[in-house]
Amino acid sequence: MKRIAVLGSTGSIGRQTLDVAAHHPDLFKIQVLAAYDEVDILAEQVYRFNPACVVIYDASKYQQLKDRVPASVEVLTGQEGLCQAAAYEDTEIVVVAVSGAVGILPTLAAAQAGKRIALANKETLVAAGDLVIPLCKETGSELIPVDSEHSAIFQCLRDERKALQQIWLTASGGPFRKFSREQLQRVTVEMALQHPTWSMGPKITVDSASLMNKGLEVIEAHHLFQVDYDRIQVLIHPQSVIHSMVEFVDGSWLAHMGVPDMRIPIQYALTFPERFETPTQRLDLLGMADLHFEQPDLERFPALQLAYEAGRTGGTMPAVLNAANEIAVHSFLAGHLRFAEIPDVVAYVMSRHQVKVVRTVDDVLQCDQDARELTRERIARGG
Ligand code: MG
Numbered sequence: 001m002k003r004i005a006v007l008g009s010t011g012s013i014g015r016q017t018l019d020v021a022a023h024h025p026d027l028f029k030i031q032v033l034a035a036y037d038e039v040d041i042l043a044e045q046v047y048r049f050n051p052a053c054v055v056i057y058d059a060s061k062y063q064q065l066k067d068r069v070p071a072s073v074e075v076l077t078g079q080e081g082l083c084q085a086a087a088y089e090d091t092e093i094v095v096v097a098v099s100g101a102v103g104i105l106p107t108l109a110a111a112q113a114g115k116r117i118a119l120a121n122k123e124t125l126v127a128a129g130d131l132v133i134p135l136c137k138e139t140g141s142e143l144i145p146v147d148s149e150h151s152a153i154f155q156c157l158r159d160e161r162k163a164l165q166q167i168w169l170t171a172s173g174g175p176f177r178k179f180s181r182e183q184l185q186r187v188t189v190e191m192a193l194q195h196p197t198w199s200m201g202p203k204i205t206v207d208s209a210s211l212m213n214k215g216l217e218v219i220e221a222h223h224l225f226q227v228d229y230d231r232i233q234v235l236i237h238p239q240s241v242i243h244s245m246v247e248f249v250d251g252s253w254l255a256h257m258g259v260p261d262m263r264i265p266i267q268y269a270l271t272f273p274e275r276f277e278t279p280t281q282r283l284d285l286l287g288m289a290d291l292h293f294e295q296p297d298l299e300r301f302p303a304l305q306l307a308y309e310a311g312r313t314g315g316t317m318p319a320v321l322n323a324a325n326e327i328a329v330h331s332f333l334a335g336h337l338r339f340a341e342i343p344d345v346v347a348y349v350m351s352r353h354q355v356k357v358v359r360t361v362d363d364v365l366q367c368d369q370d371a372r373e374l375t376r377e378r379i380a381r382g383g
Contacts (some may be wrong), residue, residue, distance in 0.1 A: 002270065005088055005115075007055075007106055007186045008097035009201075012201045013120040013146065014261060017095050018045065020267045023279055028270065032085045033145040036098070037061050043068040049121055053088055055081040064311045082106045087113035093270055095146070099203050101319075101368050104128045108361060111141040118269035120146035120175050120209035122213075122220045123326070127319035128366060129223030130358040131346040145222070148198075150224055151265035152243035152256030157225065160248065164217075166231040167255075169244040171296065173236040174209040181300060184299055187339035189332065197240040197260045206329045210342055211296060215307020216325075219318050222311055229312050234304065236294045241283065259283050302343040306350065315355040316367040324349035325370035331379050351376050 004021065014035070021028040032054035034040045035311045046054050046069045053074040062077045069075065073358045076084055079102075084093050086106035094110040095118045096103050100129040103121035106140060110117050118124070124134060134144045145151050149169050157164065171227065176184060176196050190207045193202060200208070207213035245255040249349050258264055268275065298305045303325070310321035324346040331337040349371050358364055 001029055001091055003029045003091045003206070005034070005085055005091045005094045005110075006097065006268065007032075007034045007082060007086060007095065007103070008028060008036075008099065008121075009033040009045055010035040011040040011097055011099060013097035013266065016263050017097065017118075017270075018049065019262050020278075020379070021049070023304050024276060027276065030066075031091045032081065034082055034085045034098075039064050039068065046070075046073060051346050054087060055085045057082060069348040069353075072097045075360060079105060083109040086110040087115070089113075091119055092116060095159075095266070095269075096124065099123075099201055101127050101322060104361065104364065105141050106327075107132055109329075111135045111143075111178065114141050115141045116142040116144065117145050118146050118266070120266070122147055122216045123322050125172060125323045126216050126219045126225045128358070128361065128364045129219070129318075131361060131364070133223050133226075140202055144272055145220075145224055146265050146269045147172040147217060147220065148260070148262065148265050149244040150220060153221065153225060153246055155256050155268070156254035157242070161225065161249045164225070164227065164231075164252070164325060165247045166233055167219060167225065167227055167235050168247060169214065169217055169232060170240070170242050170244050171211065171234055172208065173238045173294075173296075174211065174225040174237050176209055177236065177238065182342065184300060185338065189335065192332070192339055196238070198262075200262075202333055203326070203329055206332060206339075207325070210303045210339070211301040211305065211324050212303035212329075212342070214296070215304045215310075215329040216322065218304075218307055219311040219368055224356050229308060232278045235348050236295050236296050237292065239288065241285075241288065252287065256307055257283060259362075266291070280344055283289075294332055303346065306343060306346055310350060313355055316363060317353060317355050319358075319364050319367050320350055320371040321346060322370045324375045327375040328379070330375075346377060348378055 030049035032053045037058035055076045059077045086109040093116045097120040102123040107124045240260045310317040328342040328345045
């Protein structure tokens with residue numbers, strides 16, 4: 001029986017993690033739950049899973065939650081509460097499924113405590129991969145990716161990293177794959193939130209539509225698998241049947257296939273190296289007309305190019321890319337920025353940044369804060 005902490009339990013990955021745990025009550029015990037501010041859903045989850053500890057990030061909701069859960073449940077709040085939850089002594093696995101750079105400190109806390117980390121938060125590796133990866137090596141903390149592409153690569157690669165030629169990251173291409181530049185100018189929030197193959201939270205869905213998600217995944221893959229950017233290729237594959245591929249030095253390729261259902265990579269990260277049954281649909285290759293591949297168009301989707309640039313520059317630049325993108329995406333969702341302007345804003349903030357080497361988490365958090373401020377200013381100024 002593995003005891004699990006789920007950080008971001010009310011989000012899309014968090015809820016699917018709880019589904020996985022409920023499906024295998026003999027394998028998993030939910031010991032810690034943490035969410036941003038959704039008291040109702042969190043209280044319901046506490047009732048259902050009976051954890052020892054629960055965290056509500058928004059301190060103004062602390063009392064409201066405390067009044068709703070049994071007195072035996074420890075209630076924590078804020079960034080400090082989230083970090084305590086990540087290092088909770090009575091757990092073996094921490095699922096980091098919070099959205100955005102808020103995942104950095106709890107991931108480091110889990111790594112410091114030597115937990116297995118099932119990482120669904122790519123922003124953490126993008127911004128702080130230079131800190132997280134060495135710390136995991138030092139403490140023996142296992143970092144298992146939940147992101148479907150990285151889970152695929154992780155499964156294909158296993159112990160053969162030395163023979164790796166290159167990684168092929170597949171991308172669905174999002175809802176605007178065939179849009180012209182003019183059409184991209186007129187994208188609404190509603191249109192951006194309709195993803196053709198995956199059902200996800202709003203931030204990642206917008207990132208998928210701009211291809212920034214794939215860019216962040218390129219940087220994530222660089223850190224996870226310690227591969228140079230020249231050996232990470234992106235391929236548009238609209239059916240999302242192949243979740244990614246690895247190419248070995250002898251010319252062999254391994255591809256990971258399956259239905260697009262996040263419960264599969266979530267469960268694998270919890271049970272690795274073993275596999276167990278899931279209640280998901282099965283792949284029906286005969287019911288599929290064809291599998292299609294194409295080159296990503298960096299002119300229509302410049303966010304992917306920006307991510308490669310930030311990754312190759314290294315240091316604090318990926319953290320700046322990520323912070324600017326987070327603010328730009330939230331501004332777009334709030335109706336203050338057009339979809340096509342997201343990469344323009346990110347490029348502007350990157351152009352203003354003086355790159356530093358990442359030595360401490362404060363180096364990352366300071367650049368993150370500065371970039372957020374500059375992005376907000378730029379958006380408020382307009383154009
Ligand atoms: Mg992904």
